[in-house]
Amino acid sequence: xxxxxxxxxxxxxxxxxxxxxxxxxxxxxxxxxxxxxxxxxxxxxxxxxxxxxxxxxxxxxxxxxxxxxxxxxxxxxxxxxxxxxxxxxxxxxxxxxxxxxxxxxxxxxxxxxxxxxxxxxxxxxxxxxxxxxxxxxxxxxxxxxxxxxxxxxxxxxxxxxxxxxxxxxxxxxxxxxxxxxxxxxxxxxxxxxxxxxxxxxxxxxxxxxxxxxxxxxxxxxxxxxxxxxxxxxxxxxxxxxxxxxxxxxxxxxxxxxxxxxxxxxxxxxxxxxxxxxxxxxxxxxxxxxxxxxxxxxxxxxxxxxxxxxxxxxxxxxxxxxxxxxxxxxxxxxxxxxxxxxxxxxxxxxxxxxxxxxxxxxxxxxxxxxxxxxxxxxxxxx
Amino acid sequence: xxxxxxxxxxxxxxxxxxxxxxxxxxxxxxxxxxxxxxxxxxxxxxxxxxxxxxxxxxxxxxxxxxxxxxxxxxxxxxxxxxxxxxxxxxxxxxxxxxxxxxxxxxxxxxxxxxxxxxxxxxxxxxxxxxxxxxxxxxxxxxxxxxxxxxxxxxxxxxxxxxxxxxxxxxxxxxxxxxxxxxxxxxxxxxxxxxxxxxxxxxxxxxxxxxxxxxxxxxxxxxxxxxxxxxxxxxxxxxxxxxxxxxxxxxxxxxxxxxxxxxxxxxxxxxxxxxxxxxxxxxxxxxxxxxxxxxxxxxxxxxxxxxxxx
Numbered sequence: 054x055x056x057x058x059x060x061x062x063x064x065x066x067x068x069x070x071x072x073x074x075x076x077x078x079x080x081x082x083x084x085x086x087x088x089x090x091x092x093x094x095x096x097x098x099x100x101x102x103x104x105x106x107x108x109x110x111x112x113x114x115x116x117x118x119x120x121x122x123x124x125x126x127x128x129x130x131x132x133x134x135x136x137x138x139x140x141x142x143x144x145x146x147x148x149x150x151x152x153x154x155x156x157x158x159x160x161x162x163x164x165x166x167x168x169x170x171x172x173x174x175x176x177x178x179x180x181x182x183x184x185x186x187x188x189x190x191x192x193x194x195x196x197x198x199x200x201x202x203x204x205x206x207x208x209x210x211x212x213x214x215x216x217x218x219x220x221x222x223x224x225x226x227x228x229x230x231x232x233x234x235x236x237x238x239x240x241x242x243x244x245x246x247x248x249x250x251x252x253x254x255x256x257x258x259x260x261x262x263x264x265x266x267x268x269x270x271x272x273x274x275x276x277x278x279x280x281x282x283x284x285x286x287x288x289x290x291x292x293x294x295x296x297x298x299x300x301x302x303x304x305x306x307x308x309x310x311x312x313x314x315x316x317x318x319x320x321x322x323x324x325x326x327x328x329x330x331x332x333x334x335x336x337x338x339x340x341x342x343x344x345x346x347x348x349x350x351x352x353x354x355x356x357x358x359x360x361x362x363x364x365x366x367x368x369x370x371x372x373x374x375x376x377x378x379x380x381x382x383x384x385x386x387x388x389x390x391x392x393x394x395x396x397x398x399x400x401x402x403x404x405x406x407x408x409x410x411x412x413x414x415x416x417x418x419x420x421x422x423x424x425x426x427x428x429x430x431x432x433x434x
Numbered sequence: 435x436x437x438x439x440x441x442x443x444x445x446x447x448x449x450x451x452x453x454x455x456x457x458x459x460x461x462x463x464x465x466x467x468x469x470x471x472x473x474x475x476x477x478x479x480x481x482x483x484x485x486x487x488x489x490x491x492x493x494x495x496x497x498x499x500x501x502x503x504x505x506x507x508x509x510x511x512x513x514x515x516x517x518x519x520x521x522x523x524x525x526x527x528x529x530x531x532x533x534x535x536x537x538x539x540x541x542x543x544x545x546x547x548x549x550x551x552x553x554x555x556x557x558x559x560x561x562x563x564x565x566x567x568x569x570x571x572x573x574x575x576x577x578x579x580x581x582x583x584x585x586x587x588x589x590x591x592x593x594x595x596x597x598x599x600x601x602x603x604x605x606x607x608x609x610x611x612x613x614x615x616x617x618x619x620x621x622x623x624x625x626x627x628x629x630x631x632x633x634x635x636x637x638x639x640x641x642x643x644x645x646x647x648x649x650x651x652x653x654x655x656x657x658x659x660x661x662x663x664x665x666x667x668x669x670x671x672x673x674x675x676x677x678x679x680x681x682x683x684x685x686x687x688x689x690x691x692x693x694x695x696x697x698x699x700x701x702x703x704x705x706x707x708x709x710x711x712x713x714x715x716x717x718x719x720x721x722x723x724x725x726x727x728x729x730x731x732x733x734x735x736x737x738x739x740x741x742x743x
Contacts, residue, residue, distance in 0.1 A: 103717075169464070288567075372561055380564060
């Protein structure tokens with residue numbers, strides 16, 4: 054099947070057309086005319102319409118493509134035979150050129166709308182995503198995730214600074230007056246801990262609480278932590294849309310509660326034990342929080358300072374990267390939930406916890422600084 | 435004719451859809467219909483119901499198979515976890531595996547595409563679905579917990595709800611009905627009903643006799659333009675019924691008056707007459723178009739050099 058690709062292809066002038074025009078021009082315009090004997094021939098040799106000619110040669114190809122796209126839309130690529138898969142791009146290109154031609158020469162509305170529709174469907178079939186989540190996971194972990202994280206290191210630094218400032222303020226406030234603790238830390242987070250808790254209480258029920266068993270730790274606790282943290286992370290990211298203000302508040306507030314907790318434990322002389330208790334999962338969890346916050350900040354930045362691109366384009370370009378970082382931090386949250394819910398109470402001594410924290414820190418450091426470096430020079434997406 | 439100025443659709447069916455042009459990698463501009471709010475809401479509700487059913491199903495299956503002996507808190511945790519996983523993976527999975535369609539979108543004829551006309555990448559799909567938690571599930575849980583929160587908690591939650599509502603109402607405010615996820619992912623939801631290729635009206639063979647009964651002069655045909663031609667096409671394509679016949683009689687009288695066709699057209703011949711007129715008109719206009727004088731409608735005057743006579 055041949056399709057001319059020119060915008061305005063030249064078509065053979067059918068003889069019948071000129072004959073008809075010639076005959077018509079001889080007649081006065083006002084005269085109503087029933088066919089005379091000589092124009093009987095004229096009517097018999099039917100008008101040849103360019104659009105009809107155009108359609109005749111190509112319709113089989115369109116119908117074939119239509120059928121293939123139809124099956125592909127319903128059941129996926131596997132319904133096409135190997136030969137059809139080979140044919141698909143060719144038919145797609147030919148329907149695209151048919152469309153370009155039709156827009157210039159065809160006045161048949163149904164045909165035009167059909168071609169517009171078929172081209173769009175074929176285009177989506179050819180350029181649509183075909184791989185599931187699992188197939189993409191590999192390249193995501195090996196390359197995209199660490200790469201995108203490295204790209205936003207300055208945003209991460211800002212978020213880290215926010216957490217630290219929040220932490221310092223929280224620490225100083227609670228240090229100056231223990232009653233600030235109840236003000237800063239919501240009840241559900243405090244979980245009975247507060248200015249009235251004694252060092253023993255904290256040791257027994259919190260820092261070195263006995264292991265409640267597999268189901269309670271790995272399933273109930275780890276799970277609720279994971280969900281809670283992930284939602285906080287997604288919020289920090291999503292609310293970057295509101296010019297990043299909620300993200301900034303959220304981060305500072307997280308720092309504030311952390312500072313308040315440290316001050317509380319420092320008051321009872323348990324600073325080191327508490328930090329050990331916290332850092333076994335905290336390294337991972339805070340890293341993930343920082344990543345989400347940084348991603349939110351990227352979104353906010355592109356809304357406020359889109360640079361040379363339009364706001365929408367800048368957002369789309371950087372938003373995808375930021376979102377992939379957030380998706381990666383969901384994995385981190387999962388690991389953190391696992392460490393916090395389960396491993397924390399299994400490793401029931403402070404040096405062991407510090408060791409574990411250092412280990413996770415090292416792993417993340419190496420992962421984010423070393424993995425996927427090779428891809429950065431060459432095949433960046 | 436490009437779809438974006440589809441006056442025929444606007445006139446006959448009251449279509450006032452928003453359109454956008456995306457450019458395919460081959461450089462062909464394609465018109466897409468931007469999905470309406472109602473369609474998207476319907477699609478989302480269908481997905482929501484399916485997701486809910488899936489969670490319940492998995493949970494019951496889990497209870498029956500493994501966790502029959504567990505206590506209430508474990509059960510609650512599990513169902514929350516399953517719900518969390520399902521609601522986050524559902525959209526991701528379907529939009530990737532079904533070419534930008536979830537079951538709800540498929541039912542409503544909607545589809546996610548990349549706004550720049552390129553390939554819909556997994557990153558884009560992830561990006562547009564990550565914010566769902568903030569855009570829908572968070573406001574929902576906030577709204578539900580608002581009455582329970584007392585004192586300072588109430589104001590805190592109200593503020594947060596306010597922020598979130600700004601985010602949620604985003605699709606109302608922009609022309610392309612983009613929600614926050616679409617902005618971040620660089621995606622667009624389009625509406626794509628399937629269209630069928632119908633018979634060419636000009637080729638409709640008469641039952642007997644010559645191919646055409648009526649012949650028109652170029653001057654008679656020059657009265658109308660492409661717009662009127664396509665309106666006539668739509669009328670002729672309407673299913674045959676009493677109403678259509680009456681409409682066609684009206685149309686026929688109007689055309690006869692306009693082009694100065696004095697003789698009576700018999701009622702039984704009206705469809706014949708109009709089909710012939712349509713065919714001649716289309717041949718005439720298409721020929722004009724080929725010579726560079728596109729006549730958009732009856733008020734349009736094509737460039738003078740193309741005028742004949």
